[in-house]
Amino acid sequence: MKASYSKVSTPLELELHQQGRRLTPQRKRVLDLFQRIGGGKHLSAEEVHGKLLQSKSRVSLATVYRTLRLLVKMGFLNELELSEGGHRFELLSQDHPDHHHLVCVNCGRTEEFESEQVVLVGKQAAEKEGFKLLESTLNVRAICPKCL
Amino acid sequence: MKASYSKVSTPLELELHQQGRRLTPQRKRVLDLFQRIGGGKHLSAEEVHGKLLQSKSRVSLATVYRTLRLLVKMGFLNELELSEGGHRFELLSQDHPDHHHLVCVNCGRTEEFESEQVVLVGKQAAEKEGFKLLESTLNVRAICPKCL
DNA sequence: GTGCGTGCAAAATCTTTGCATACGC
């Protein structure tokens, strides 16, 4: 009997194919990287590029930029602007919903936290103006104990 | 009788002199611009430069950048990162305290709102980790009615 | 085989910096 196994399709693959796009090793590697390091980490384009070079995968910086923007548009990643010089990206996943950032403006140390209240306030603000809410992020700028 | 009038010292001038710095026409023009356009507007460095050229004041782009960073450090301006490409700045004034942004990710329309609750949450988060709070801003990313 | 995606290098942005000059104090 002919072995009929079905290749598991990842959400990434499905989503790409729905849009007539392709699952390339590069795209897989970028998303894999974020999934490997987990939900709370913030990487810049340069860092993604560097980490992929280390793990013997060859992805050009231009492709990293293109892929990051693609993954953000497709909802797999979240783009952050925390004034650490350049934008950063993080994994957006179900078990890591709306969350907020406490950033030390001196050393860049970042802690995350969640708050149901804040989500609610964002929702109300959006509703009041007739906007459709996508996400809300609270950025708390502060000085960490070490830098004080 | 000799006219003895006292030149009014602006907060900017006082603050600068306290630090051994100087009140230059350039610095005055940049802060004036923000005060003229009012509290809720977000300008990029390029825009500040452009607007100052229009009004026949000559300020170099390098000075605009240096002045913006200075004014932020001195607490006259607030630096925003709303993913509109490049950082933006807005006037920070007493009658316009901690406030938040509701941004349409499609057309860039931005509404502001305030929330005592959010300020409180930020404060608690900072305290919990031993950080000294500077400010907290809630960014709500959404789609405005027109773009829906 | 078709045409989307990649790599490369060049270009476009955005921001900072070195240095001689100008000017606030």
Next chain:
DNA sequence: GCGTATGCAAAGATTTTGCACGCAC
């Protein structure tokens, strides 16, 4: 007059783009 601030132009940093080739489908 002293020393900070400015302007200019060059350098840096970050991100985008054009084009020929390669590979996912």
